[in-house]
Amino acid sequence: MDSIEPDALYDERGDVSWSRPLLQGDVFDQIVLPGFGDEPRMVQIVTHPCAMRKGPALLPRITVAPVEPYAQMTSQTDWEGNLRVMPLAELVDGKHYATKFVDVTAAPAELLTRDRRIATLSNRGIYVLQQRLVKHYTRFDASLGLLRRESAPVLEEAQQQWDWIETVLTDHEQADQGAIEAEGKVYDDWLSEGDPSRRTLLKDEVNHTDIRKQAQRAAAERARGRD
Amino acid sequence: MTTTIQPTGTSAGGIADYDDTVAPTATRTLSLRVDYLRSDVDSLGGEVHELHGEARELDLTERTFEKGKKSVATLLEELTAERGMGWSDIAEVVGVSVSAIRKWRKGGDASPESRNNLARIAALLDVLEEKGLVQDPAHWMEMDLPLGPGYFIRPLDLYLDGHVTALIELAEQRRTMTQVLDEVRPDWRASRSDFEVYTDTDGERSIRPRSE
Numbered sequence: 001m002d003s004i005e006p007d008a009l010y011d012e013r014g015d016v017s018w019s020r021p022l023l024q025g026d027v028f029d030q031i032v033l034p035g036f037g038d039e040p041r042m043v044q045i046v047t048h049p050c051a052m053r054k055g056p057a058l059l060p061r062i063t064v065a066p067v068e069p070y071a072q073m074t075s076q077t078d079w080e081g082n083l084r085v086m087p088l089a090e091l092v093d094g095k096h097y098a099t100k101f102v103d104v105t106a107a108p109a110e111l112l113t114r115d116r117r118i119a120t121l122s123n124r125g126i127y128v129l130q131q132r133l134v135k136h137y138t139r140f141d142a143s144l145g146l147l148r149r150e151s152a153p154v155l156e157e158a159q160q161q162w163d164w165i166e167t168v169l170t171d172h173e174q175a176d177q178g179a180i181e182a183e184g185k186v187y188d189d190w191l192s193e194g195d196p197s198r199r200t201l202l203k204d205e206v207n208h209t210d211i212r213k214q215a216q217r218a219a220a221e222r223a224r225g226r227d
Numbered sequence: 228m229t230t231t232i233q234p235t236g237t238s239a240g241g242i243a244d245y246d247d248t249v250a251p252t253a254t255r256t257l258s259l260r261v262d263y264l265r266s267d268v269d270s271l272g273g274e275v276h277e278l279h280g281e282a283r284e285l286d287l288t289e290r291t292f293e294k295g296k297k298s299v300a301t302l303l304e305e306l307t308a309e310r311g312m313g314w315s316d317i318a319e320v321v322g323v324s325v326s327a328i329r330k331w332r333k334g335g336d337a338s339p340e341s342r343n344n345l346a347r348i349a350a351l352l353d354v355l356e357e358k359g360l361v362q363d364p365a366h367w368m369e370m371d372l373p374l375g376p377g378y379f380i381r382p383l384d385l386y387l388d389g390h391v392t393a394l395i396e397l398a399e400q401r402r403t404m405t406q407v408l409d410e411v412r413p414d415w416r417a418s419r420s421d422f423e424v425y426t427d428t429d430g431e432r433s434i435r436p437r438s439e
Contacts, residue, residue: 145379
């Protein structure tokens with residue numbers, strides 16, 4: 001089992017970019033979870049990125065787990081001895097938390113809004129979360145390299161969508177969830193073009209650099225067209 | 228006339244069985260000369276290897292210095308739009324988050340160390356391409372090395388570990404992948420996974436035990 005330092009675990013904490021698509025590992029605050037009382041709480045999305053959406057739209061319910069204060073993992077033994085949680089060190093104000101896998105539940109997607117998102121994970125952070133989820137549910141050790149390979153197409157697509165939205169939308173528009181979702185649909189349509197489609201090509205790493213360049217050119221062109 | 232006793236390989240092998248005159252003097256002299264010659268070549272080869280390494284490092288340092296004159300936004304444009312490098316890979320190389328990189332793209336400040344890291348990877352990609360080593364260096368860096376099923380080691384991983392010279396040697400095909408990995412990652416064989424990634428019935432990737 002791998003451990004990870006906070007600087008490598010998170011992509012953002014606190015002020016999170018709205019343009020980044022919702023992904024596995026995202027942490028939200030002020031969520032009232034059905035069946036968990038009336039108290040708003042923090043939750044982390046634990047479902048795999050390819051099981052969150054139908055097309056570009058989120059499924060009505062997303063699998064999450066509650067995030068609660070937890071002791072800091074100070075050694076490798078700690079990381080290997082607390083397999084029912086995903087440690088989230090220094091998540092808020094330098095304090096340590098953890099995602100509790102035993103309380104996994106489903107949250108209505110409309111609760112998981114961008115203004116409530118308080119942290120996102122790096123790709124490596126997502127692999128570590130996946131590794132711990134797999135271990136918790138199956139007692140199976142999956143290597144990070146294997147998980148990287150498995151997640152590569154879906155994470156690449158998310159990165160490209162994020163890049164597209166930031167390139168096309170103005171700063172003002174990037175604070176508008178509706179505008180972000182609409183532009184996300186434009187990227188999704190662009191990805192569906194061609195035969196085979198760009199989305200199909202993206203499933204093979206051999207094509208990643210080419211599709212990235214194409215996406216950057218298309219987004220820049222679209223941004224110029226809106227000026 | 229001296230009778231030469233040839234060893235048969237079946238005798239007891241006593242020293243007395245072998246005559247001093249078995250090898251003519253000229254042959255021994257030749258053998259010794261070749262011994263010395265090979266030692267000289269080996270020694271020279273070591274020095275040339277070392278010198279080559281130093282020259283490469285100097286070349287990369289100079290190129291990095293030149294690249295470092297560009298703005299951070301221009302370097303990022305080069306790495307992403309021209310090279311097609313992924314944001315997450317750039318972030319890993321520089322040692323910061325993807326979000327930090329995106330802020331620099333919009334004109335945010337990067338530390339001198341981060342700027343140097345960006346310049347160095349840009350310089351390395353130039354070296355790989357200009358020497359005709361790799362057609363699409365950004366692509367080559369992120370692909371798993373063809374070590375066989377179960378291995379997930381990319382040239383980028385070697386770069387992140389600081390093995391730039393080994394990486395160039397690999398691209399130049401001066402050494403095989405296994406020779407390079409034996410040197411820089413002696414335990415690489417132990418990393419072999421018993422599992423493989425495949426495209427599942429729903430079109431998404433999944434993991435299963437390797438069939439071999």
